[in-house]
Amino acid sequence: MNKREIWEKVIGELRSEISRAKLLTWFKGSAIIGASEEAVTIGVPTAMAERQLAGQFDGVIRKCVQKILPGVETVAYRVDPKLEFKEDGRAIDFEVLKGEEEVPKKRKMPKKAEVKVDGIRSVMIDARYTLDNFVVGPDNRLAHAAACAVSNEPGRNYNPLFIYGGVGMGKTHLLQGTGNAIERKHGGKVVIYETSETFMNEFIGFVRKQKADKFKEKYRKADVLLIDDIQFFKGKESTQEEFFHTFNALYMAGKQIVLTADRPPKELDGLDDRLISRFEQGMVVDVQFPDLETRMAILQEKCHEKGVMIDPDVLEFIAENVSESVRELEGVLMQAIAESELEKSSPTVRSVSKHLKKVNKKKEIVGVREMDEMEGQGKVCNLKDLLERVAVFFELKKEDLVGASRKAKIALPRQMAMYLAREKMGYTLEEVGDFFGGRDHTTVLHSVKRIEEGRKTDKRLLRDLNALRKEVRL
Ligand code: ADP
Ligand code: MG
Secondary structure, eight states: OOHHHHHHHHHHHHTTTSOHHHHHHHSTTOEEEEEOSSEEEEEESSHHHHHHHHTTSHHHHHHHHHHHOTTOOEEEEEEOGGGGGTTTSOSOOOHHHHHOSSOSSOOOOOSEEEEEETTEEEEEEETTOOSSSSOOOTTTHHHHHHHHHHHHSTTTSSSSEEEEOSTTSSHHHHHHHHHHHHHHHSTTOOEEEEEHHHHHHHHHHHHHTTOHHHHHHHHHTOSEEEEEOGGGGTTOHHHHHHHHHHHHHHHHTTOEEEEEESSOGGGOTTSOHHHHHHHHHSEEEEOOOOOHHHHHHHHHHHHHHHTOOOOHHHHHHHHHHOOSOHHHHHHHHHHHHHHHHHHTSOOOHHHHHHHHHHHOTTSOOTTOOOOGGGTTOOOOOSHHHHHHHHHHHTTOOHHHHHSOOOOHHHHHHHHHHHHIIIIITOOOHHHHHHHTTSOOHHHHHHHHHHHHHHHHHOHHHHHHHHHHHHHHTO
């Protein structure tokens, strides 16, 4: 088989795993550009497609490649712009697929791959969590670096690796990403991922069935043991005891152990001191709530993964207003995407702020005021309309906006209104001045300039202005 034939066969397999739409979108122009007995490199025409294949589809692709070439352990992805133009006929076209009406049988892709370790099933890792799509910033850099080091040489560097941090900070992502990376780089290794709860339940189950040996056997087979949320071992003495033995056996055999918890080892009350001191012997790293820039990058990454485009203003708005956890950050984004799909419009600062208010009653939402009253209004059409809507947007009185107050809280919205009236609605300086409390045309000119300058230098002003412009459709 040549490369093209191999790839056609693989695509054939992929067709029962991935929807036709996705195949057409992401696999168009793809080709195998390198192949040996153990490794295959898949070329794609764009970086976007590369991210999708390596992220979302990596697990299935590997599975399907291995069906055709059982010896392959590594699948890599590379951008090759030449493919876009099908210059050398390597890339396969999808005419065949295009002609089809329906994929014969729609098979649901299981989210979690299951791995069988000698008759014992272990829920394996979610392929969506990788070390590559984990966005790195100052608050999680060390943890990510340690996870990468571990995945490069399991059992060699940091053992155990202990990752701790609050809820929704990315611990599970890092842990499963480590497992995914090890599976990819070291194909033959047995990687076992369990939460502390499943570990415990399984243990209890086996003991009840008087098959504790089987339990031991399973875990002693691991080359890499990943246990999530170890804090739940609290007070579970016999499970801890069993875990302690498993830990020691693996550790002595040079096998890698990675653990997560919601707090550092020292603070794990209710856990055996022997365990705590074992944890402390390895590498202890934390993940914290990422800074604004990293939060933005995470949102962008999630948009890429979902294949959606969202206004950067909206992303920034979400990043600024979520301050609890990355999970919440992602949740707000997903909600925004879901709602906009239902309503067939793109998410706006307003739609997002409404949702944020629902989930986050107490907190002040930065940058946007009450906007419910404006539901369903279209483009402003005259100055009176503009005045009303600006007043509602900024929660001000109309009289104040046309009045004399110079308080920033009032003056800035007034200047924005004048700016929009002049620049976006085309009224003359005089008309604007007259309407806004009989102001002189030079005052209007000054306001317009002030906003134009502010847009370039003042991010907050820019965001407010953009949000307002979206509201009044200007
Ligand atoms: P934890 O286990 O700490 O409670 P998770 O690992 O489940 O948190 O993370 C919650 C969500 O946030 C997941 O969907 C995860 O992909 C995402 N997430 C967290 N941190 C990052 C990051 N740095 N980059 C990308 N996604 C992240
Ligand atoms: Mg978790």
